[in-house]
Amino acid sequence: MMTSVPLDPHDDLARGGALTGGLDLGAKPSWRTTKNALMIAVMAAAVALVAIPLVAVLWSVLAKGAGIAFHAFPDFFTSTIPVISRKAGPGVGPAIVGTALVTGGATLIAVPVGVLGAVYLHEYGGTTTFARLVRFMATVMTGVPSIVMGLFVYLIWTMSFGYSAFGGALALACLMLPVVIGSTEQMLRLVPAPLREAAYALGATRSRTILTIVLPAALPGIISGVLLAIARAAGETAPLMFAVGAATAYNPDLFHEANTALSLQIFGNATSAFPAAQDRAWGAALALVLITFIVTLIARVFTSRLALKR
């Protein structure tokens, strides 16, 4: 139990006065402390600088998009896109469905292939020539401009089968794949070696160790990497232009007929000469930001559920 002792009024320390006996522990001004203060100020300024564009982008999207997006909610999010773009008013419904189809399809293709490929590269490939070649090509692919992926898909898919959401999904999957492989391998590398050794020492086989120890330990990191790839792909416009088309009505079919996506609608409406279309572009931009935000939020909640109580 703590007992409170009344402060002795004659005690220097209790009165908060200077220590008697000439011992001064107070900070003294010096170039070192000035330098410290200066560097902290510089870093704070850097943080503020980084925050400016972030806040500005969010603010302009909200300010210009909220009016049209939330007028007679939820009309804007459910109505079809006007065929004549100078017509004022909603909506972006088909584009939301299209984005979901294209991005979801790309995720379904790229994530299993990418994660399993990275597991093979890191756990079995090691430093073999084949593994190094694949790793090198994945790195090169990360740097390929997205429009090149669009052209590639146009050649191998759209020329034969026509516009469809699936073509867009293929193009986005090509973009996501190297990102998923790279981030997954990075996360596997971070799993401490003693964990593997502990599993081996219990008589676990290599595959068992990877499935039950290594992958779960790396999972939160892998999910973060996948989310980043999805978020990046969801906003891509260029690779979709050749593959998806520009529908104005709902098309829930992944494989047939032209579709659309939020990014495509933003591009189409924003480059239009009519203010009504430009307004719709801002609304669509807000919808895209909201969707990305919600997906990220759900994934965060999901990963924190995976973590154990201490």
Added chain:
Amino acid sequence: MVGTATSFAPKPPPSRGQLIALGPLDPRPAAQLHAMPVVFDCEDVEVYYGAFRAVRGVTLRIHEHQITAFIGPSGCGKTTMLRTLNRMHDVIPGARVAGRVSYHGIDLYAPEVSATEVRRRVGMVFQKPNPFPKSIYDNIAFGPRINGIHAKAELDAVVEKSLRSAALWDEVKDRLKHSALGLSGGQQQRLCIARTIAVEPEVVLMDEPCSALDPIATARIEELMRELKSRFTIVIVTHNMQQAARVSDRTAFFTTELDAKRDRRTGTLVEYDATSKIFSAPSDERTENYITGRFG
């Protein structure tokens, strides 16, 4: 005890045995120790990492239900030798074992021997506690599960029995579903011991199991080792000579030899005998220098 600190009168210089061993040395004669069945029989074992020979010339027998300690200075190959006993070198690219290591008469490194089968019988506790980032329950249940036990009642029983054996049950029974990473260092190491004995191995290898722990946690682990001796054969690597003297029946002293031609150090076995003999009347001068603190 060597002496209680009540008197400041000068004491006679301690004998060699007293210098190291804090308790009375095991009075059992070496002959009695030899009566136990042999588990591991190592003959002229050499271990290579690539072209580098880390250990050479190790010939020793490890007997059932005894604690065998490997002592010696850093780099003398104690841990390397320990890891040859459950084929943990297999996971290190370039590592190779020469000579003969037999386990109950079977050549451990024969091509038809499966490393995972060996490790199910010869478990290992590591220097730093390495619990899985899972719950306490799942840490212990991991081994039984890979051996095909999935019935909940059976797993519950194994988990409780293992935790009780490792003297950890009372501390964790109310938070079995919590992360093992929330335990203290000493608790984590006892958890790792419980995890190892949950698969009912025959041998438990311990690689400096107390080097990351405080003296109280160390004492608990040592007590645990003495209890577990009746069920398992234990081989321990330790830097702490007092620990070797306190817990082991036999001690192997390793040291490094300098290969002047190639300027490389290779570990080798100097002397292997009953612990009481090693710490009271070692036959090799290098052992005597080491245990009396003149070297290493």
